Structure formats: C-alpha cells, structure tokens
Amino acid sequence: MQASIFLIIMIKVNTMKNCKSFHPTYILSVISLLIISNAAILKAQNVPLVNIEGRNTTSLDGDWQIIIDPYESGFYNYRHKESDNGFFRNEIQTDKTQLIEYKFTKEHVLKVPGDWNSQDPMLFYYEGTVWYKKDFKIKNILDKRLFIYFGAANYESVVYVNGTKVGTHIGGFTPFCFEITSLIKKGNNFVVVKVDNKRHMSGVPTIMTDWWNYGGITRDVYVVEEPKAFIQDYFIQLKKNSFDQIEGFVKLNGITSKQNVKIEIPGVKIEKTFETNDSGYVNINIPVENLSLWSPGNPKLYKVIVSSGNDKIKDRIGFRTISTKGTDIILNGKSVFLRGISIHEENPLKGRRAYSKEDDEMLLGWAKELGCNFVRLAHYPHNENMIHTAEEMGLMVWEETPVYWTIDWKNKNTLANAENQLSEAIERDKNSASVIIWSMGNETPVSDARNEFLIALSKVARKMDGTRLISAAMEKHTNAGDPLTQIVQDPFADYVDVLAFNEYIGWYDGLPVKCSKIKWEINYEKPVIITEFGADALGGYHADKLTRFSEEYQEDLYKQQIAMLKKIPQLRGMTPWILCDFRSPRRVLPYYEDGWNRKGLISNKGIKKKAFYVLQKFYKELSGKE
Numbered sequence: 001m002q003a004s005i006f007l008i009i010m011i012k013v014n015t016m017k018n019c020k021s022f023h024p025t026y027i028l029s030v031i032s033l034l035i036i037s038n039a040a041i042l043k044a045q046n047v048p049l050v051n052i053e054g055r056n057t058t059s060l061d062g063d064w065q066i067i068i069d070p071y072e073s074g075f076y077n078y079r080h081k082e083s084d085n086g087f088f089r090n091e092i093q094t095d096k097t098q099l100i101e102y103k104f105t106k107e108h109v110l111k112v113p114g115d116w117n118s119q120d121p122m123l124f125y126y127e128g129t130v131w132y133k134k135d136f137k138i139k140n141i142l143d144k145r146l147f148i149y150f151g152a153a154n155y156e157s158v159v160y161v162n163g164t165k166v167g168t169h170i171g172g173f174t175p176f177c178f179e180i181t182s183l184i185k186k187g188n189n190f191v192v193v194k195v196d197n198k199r200h201m202s203g204v205p206t207i208m209t210d211w212w213n214y215g216g217i218t219r220d221v222y223v224v225e226e227p228k229a230f231i232q233d234y235f236i237q238l239k240k241n242s243f244d245q246i247e248g249f250v251k252l253n254g255i256t257s258k259q260n261v262k263i264e265i266p267g268v269k270i271e272k273t274f275e276t277n278d279s280g281y282v283n284i285n286i287p288v289e290n291l292s293l294w295s296p297g298n299p300k301l302y303k304v305i306v307s308s309g310n311d312k313i314k315d316r317i318g319f320r321t322i323s324t325k326g327t328d329i330i331l332n333g334k335s336v337f338l339r340g341i342s343i344h345e346e347n348p349l350k351g352r353r354a355y356s357k358e359d360d361e362m363l364l365g366w367a368k369e370l371g372c373n374f375v376r377l378a379h380y381p382h383n384e385n386m387i388h389t390a391e392e393m394g395l396m397v398w399e400e401t402p403v404y405w406t407i408d409w410k411n412k413n414t415l416a417n418a419e420n421q422l423s424e425a426i427e428r429d430k431n432s433a434s435v436i437i438w439s440m441g442n443e444t445p446v447s448d449a450r451n452e453f454l455i456a457l458s459k460v461a462r463k464m465d466g467t468r469l470i471s472a473a474m475e476k477h478t479n480a481g482d483p484l485t486q487i488v489q490d491p492f493a494d495y496v497d498v499l500a501f502n503e504y505i506g507w508y509d510g511l512p513v514k515c516s517k518i519k520w521e522i523n524y525e526k527p528v529i530i531t532e533f534g535a536d537a538l539g540g541y542h543a544d545k546l547t548r549f550s551e552e553y554q555e556d557l558y559k560q561q562i563a564m565l566k567k568i569p570q571l572r573g574m575t576p577w578i579l580c581d582f583r584s585p586r587r588v589l590p591y592y593e594d595g596w597n598r599k600g601l602i603s604n605k606g607i608k609k610k611a612f613y614v615l616q617k618f619y620k621e622l623s624g625k626e
C-alpha cells in the first residue's frame with residue numbers, strides 16, 4: 001500500500017460480529033500494537049530546541065495535502081473512541097476488501113506556513129480538524145538524530161511519522177518538536193498532522209476572544225538533523241543589573257558523561273570553556289568588558305558560537321539589562337519611557353496570520369514610523385521572526401501568554417496548559433534582547449482562583465528567567481463613592497514588576513471628553529504602563545468628532561487620552577489598542593465592522609487614520625526630550 005494515509009470508514013454494523021476485528025487473536029495483536037505505540041508516544045516528548053534558525057534543517061514548507069474532517073472520522077471510531085493508530089491503518093492495513101472512504105490527493109492542498117481560513121473560502125469560519133500530509137526525503141540516516149519541528153499549529157496537533165503517532169501538542173502559538181530518528185528510513189518518508197482549532201472552555205485561550213481563531217500549521221516546519229550528542233538549549237544573557245557578567249546555562253542532549261562546551265563571542269574576544277555534569281548541563285558565567293549594549297538607539301547584536309563535540313551552533317545575541325527602580329523602568333541603567341503600540345499577529349492587508357519576515361517587517365516598520373521604541377505583541381506569543389525583526393530594528397517587546405478573559409481558573413489541566421505555553425515561549429525567546437517583559441495574561445477578572453493561577457504562572461516565569469520583568473494587562477476600576485476617580489486594585493499587582501492596565505474611557509465608557517474629568521489613584525510604587533486604550537474608526541470615514549466610527553472621533557479620543565494619561569505620575573509607557581484593524585468574529589456591525597475590529601491606527605486597506613498622526617506627534621515630543 002502506498003504511503004498515503006487512508007481512512008477506513010465503517011464496515012456495516014450488521015457484519016461487525018463476523019468482522020475479524022472481533023477475533024480474540026486480532027484483539028490481542030491490536031492490544032500489543034497499542035502498547036508498542038504507547039511506549040513510542042511516552043518516549044516522544046516535546047524536545048524544545050532553542051535557535052531553530054541556527055540549526056541544520058530541511059524545510060517542509062510549501063504545499064501539504066489535506067483532508068477536511070469536521071467529524072474527526074479519521075481519529076475516532078463510530079463510538080467516539082480514539083485508538084492510537086486507529087482508523088489510520090496505513091501500511092498495517094492489508095484487507096483489500098475493506099471500504100476506504102478517504103484519501104489524500106494532489107488537488108487538495110494548503111500552503112504551510114499559513115492559516116487555512118484565508119486560503120480556502122470553505123474554511124473561512126471553520127473550527128475543527130484538518131489532516132495535513134507531506135512527503136519528504138532523507139538522504140542519509142547514519143549517525144544522525146532527526147527531529148520534526150513545528151513553529152506553531154493552532155490549536156491541538158497530533159503528529160504521525162510514517163504512520164506512527166509521535167506526539168501531541170496543545171497550544172497554538174509556540175513551537176514543538178519530536179524526535180523521529182527511529183521512524184525514519186533512508187529515502188521516502190511522510191508526516192501526517194491532525195490539526196484541530198476547536199475552542200474549549202478549559203483551553204488557553206478559552207472560547208471567548210476578540211481575534212480570529214486562525215487554524216492550521218501557521219508557522220514553519222522543519223526536519224532537524226543533529227549529531228548523536230548535541231546542543232539542545234542555552235541561555236546567554238547579561239546577569240541582572242550587571243554590565244560585566246554574562247550568565248546562563250548550556251544543556252546538551254544525548255550525553256551520559258561530562259563534556260566540554262565552548263562559548264565564543266569574537267566581537268569582545270571571548271572564548272571560554274565549561275565542563276557539563278553527566279547529564280550535559282552546565283551553568284555559565286563569563287566576565288566581559290566593553291560590551292556595546294543593545295538598546296533601541298543601538299540594536300547591536302553579537303555573533304555568539306556555542307560548540308561541543310561534533311556540534312556547533314551560531315547565534316546573534318544582544319546584551320542589555322532591564323529592571324525597575326521605584327516607579328522607573330531602567331534600561332541599561334537609564335530610565336526609559338516605553339513608546340509603544342499593541343499589535344496582533346495578522347497581516348491586515350491580506351486578512352491572514354502574519355508569519356513571514358516580510359509581514360513582520362511591514363508591521364514593525366509601521367510601529368517605527370509611529371515613533372515607537374516598544375511593541376506589545378498581543379495576546380499570545382508571535383512568530384519567532386517577529387521577535388528577531390524587533391531585535392534588529394531596536395524595538396523592545398512585551399510578550400504575552402494567551403491567558404485571556406474567561407479562563408477556567410480552577411482547572412488544574414488548564415493551569416498546566418498555560419504554564420506549558422508560557423514555558424515554551426520563554427524557552428524560545430530567552431536569548432532575545434528585544435523581549436523585556438513577560439505578560440501573564442490580559443484582562444482577567446480578580447478572584448482567589450484567578451490570583452492563584454496568575455501567581456503560579458509568574459513563579460514559572462521568574463524561575464525560568466531571572467533577567468526580565470513580569471507584568472499582566474490588568475483592569476482599572478471605578479471608585480465606588482466617586483465615579484470619576486479611577487483606581488487600580490488587584491492582588492496580582494503585588495507580583496508584577498510593572499503595573500499595567502487597559503482602559504476604554506471615551507469609547508466603552510462615556511465620550512472622549514470624559515477623559516478630562518478623570519482622577520487617578522494608583523497606590524503602587526511601581527512603573528505604570530497603559531496597555532490598551534482606543535476607539536474604533538472606519539478608515540476613510542469622516543464626520544464630526546462626536547460621530548462614532550469616524551476618524552475624527554478616534555483622533556479626538558487619542559488627544560483626550562494622552563492629556564489624561566500624562567497626569568498619572570508613575571506613567572512610564574503605553575501601548576494603545578492597536579496598530580492595525582484586525583479580524584474578529586465578535587465584530588458583526590454591518591458596514592462599520594463587517595468582521596473587523598476597527599481600533600487600528602492603520603486600516604485593513606493600509607490607510608493611516610488621523611489618530612496615527614496624533615500618537616506620532618506625541619511620541620516625537622517624547623523622544624525629543626530623551
């Protein structure tokens with residue numbers, strides 16, 4: 001049987017009792033098959049590989065054959081029971097008389113990377129399972145370890161290589177990678193992925209979001225080749241508050257005895273060797289002099305080479321420090337104001353997920369034009385290119401975990417899922433100078449269960465990365481006795497370095513003029529950043545400043561907001577909502593919205609709205625004072 005995966009759909013129920021699946025010896029062999037494949041699954045843990053760009057990879061991007069499977073018939077039997085290789089009998093299937101209803105074909109394809117919603121009108125609103133398949137060749141398998149790496153697939157992915165299930169991953173915005181060495185043959189191989197973007201109450205995010213639930217393999221896919229023992233991970237950053245000590249660790253994989261690891265930074269004449277423990281792990285500490293520190297004005301990246309045994313990996317790393325002191329945010333020892341903007345990972349002109357270097361350069365180029373030195377990459381980890389492009393352009397980054405609105409706070413699996421997504425983001429981006437803040441979530445309602453959940457997340461972040469700041473986009477409240485006084489009271493505020501909150505005074509809350517009457521009571525000795533404010537405006541729609549959805553309304557709102565926010569003494573930054581219009585199924589108002597959230601400063605046709613220039617002017621004034 002060829003290497004395509006066939007879906008064997010039901011043999012008529014009245015023939016079931018005669019079917020060979022019910023013969024005891026067959027049942028035994030199925031059970032042993034399941035035991036074997038379960039053992040394989042247990043082994044196939046996600047192996048996070050830092051710096052995918054620096055590795056020896058073969059891209060699997062391009063056309064993938066697909067089957068749209070809304071009832072998941074390829075996964076569950078008619079009793080809704082999954083079996084590991086279950087109905088996908090592939091090459092195991094020998095009974096030629098069985099009814100076969102599904103087949104991958106050359107005609108049904110989707111591009112990877114890419115969401116499926118924008119590629120096929122039939123999939124525009126689709127939320128469910130699509131099977132993806134790609135054939136690939138491996139020339140030489142001797143003395144190698146092979147991995148399959150996905151930049152991201154939304155939301156749940158089950159990966160099969162040559163018909164064997166290798167692993168499952170949950171979470172739509174972070175990479176995952178499975179070892180496939182034992183499954184690969186010299187020559188032709190194939191991978192099948194079940195990608196399911198159904199929303200779940202207990203998911204992260206949960207069922208309610210204000211963005212498009214793009215499905216599919218949305219980021220790059222690679223086969224990665226490594227030697228038997230290789231460099232899996234490293235953390236190489238300046239020690240907190242130090243300009244002359246680089247700290248971190250290196251972790252090797254496939255090691256059973258002590259090994260040497262060399263770190264070179266030729267730009268500052270560093271070459272230092274460390275010895276790992278028996279499992280291949282070593283903490284590093286490197287004294288360094290005269291580093292040219294990374295900053296928005298000097299986005300300097302150093303070539304860094306890590307080598308051990310037969311493996312060598314090159315990176316470009318920026319060195320800077322970030323901390324807070326009282327109400328200040330301190331970058332490289334100096335107080336900094338974060339001139340930011342919020343961004344979704346979407347190319348608004350194409351109405352699809354952003355994934356390429358070109359997409360990222362366009363979005364971040366607009367942020368630069370606005371005068372930003374900071375971007376809030378909302379509401380989930382964006383693609384790795386985005387982080388690197390920000391780093392090259394001199395933009396500091398707020399990176400967020402998709403703990404958004406109505407999470408199932410008491411559910412332990414939900415917490416484990418959120419912790420895992422946060423860890424995967426930190427694993428991926430911990431060497432990027434651009435990332436200065438890990439955000440634990442967005443607009444989550446205060447309750448004991450939510451507080452515990454966020455505190456648990458913050459502990460994960462602090463444990464994994466002691467060099468960056470922690471925050472979350474929280475909410476402000478109205479003082480019960482005085483509706484014009486706004487307060488921030490949130491037990492989680494005690495756990496963050498930067499106090500951040502969203503507010504929509506003048507849009508969901510009164511008219512823009514209300515801003516002029518607001519008083520703030522923020523009793524925290526911490527820097528404050530306003531992570532959202534904004535108003536919807538349909539690009540090109542002009543009216544007076546009291547007409548909602550007009551550019552003039554949005555323009556006035558920005559003027560009033562800026563005047564209001566300047567009165568917060570601890571204000572150290574802002575990321576208004578949002579750089580570009582973005583697709584959202586919640587936005588159903590005909591003509592004005594038509595499925596788009598219109599709070600962009602740039603429309604989905606690329607028009608810069610009037611408010612763009614208000615913010616640009618303000619940021620110019622601020623940068624003039626630096």
Ligand code: GCB
Pocket residue numbers: 210379442443502532577597599
């Ligand atoms: C918010 C959310 C953001 C929404 C925005 C809006 O508070 O954080 O995801 O898109 O408001 O436009 O309502």
